[in-house]
């Protein structure tokens with residue numbers, strides 16, 4: 001692991017360049033300043049795919065623990081932003097990132113950061129459940145084995161992860177059956193168990209419940225709220241009610257790859273600063 005969970009600053013920024021706490025600034029900057037000691041912080045982050053710019057000068061701090069929701073119309077860059085946090089965009093040939101993205105004060109785009117190690121600290125769950133074609137046990141144990149953490153207490157860690165993912169009761173006694181034989185909702189909880197087994201600090205979720213029925217969705221929502229007591233969860237959702245129900249903070253991205261408003265979820269849904277945000281959340285467009 002190249003970066004430690006201590007707020008060391010190995011970037012060449014000076015204190016003068018740290019985010020201002022000046023409330024008198026415009027709303028977008030003020031949104032950034034509203035988070036003290038963010039665990040993740042984007043500063044003037046631009047992302048391009050070839051010549052097309054998908055994110056424009058995103059600056060926001062994501063607080064430790066709790067749930068931060070990212071909402072906005074299709075194509076506004078939510079997934080792109082999520083992927084920029086744990087450098088999944090590295091895997092897209094044409095993607096290029098400009099600006100800074102800090103994880104506990106360390107720029108994840110610094111040369112000495114190992115993206116694979118970073119992704120162990122910042123795990124990810126995707127829209128479509130994607131268990132490996134392996135047993136339930138091996139799915140959950142995968143990350144631990146890769147890390148060489150399969151000494152002695154692997155069984156216990158696998159059970160704990162399944163329990164935290166609210167799946168253990170349903171699969172106990174069949175851990176050697178294929179993860180692909182589970183229902184969609186169970187597969188998604190298996191993927192969550194796989195993501196949390198290596199004990200990450202942050203979990204990124206890209207529309208984790210959008211392919212699921214209401215019952216499975218509700219289970220995922222309960223789980224997200226539970227996980228947020230221990231982890232920092234960043235979740236993309238198209239479901240306004242879901243964002244309102246489960247998140248503490250909400251970031252609204254709008255067309256053109258801009259972050260238009262970021263604030264406490266109650267404020268965004270009850271009294272947003274921007275008309276465009278109000279129009280979006282009341283369903284006038286998007």
Ligand SMILES: Nc1ncnc2c1ncn2[C@@H]1O[C@H](COP(=O)(O)OP(=O)(O)OP(=O)(O)O)[C@@H](O)[C@H]1O
Nearest residue numbers: 049054072073074075076077078079080081092094
């Ligand atoms: N792999 C890629 N290659 C080229 N362009 C891409 C790629 N992924 C995303 N884009 C473009 O970047 C922009 C933002 O896409 P992104 O997937 O981040 O949006 P989104 O907000 O997650 O949308 P949705 O709600 O539909 O998932 C879009 O214009 C999209 O076409």
Ligand SMILES: [Mg+2]
Nearest residue numbers: 078079080206
């Ligand atoms: Mg997306």
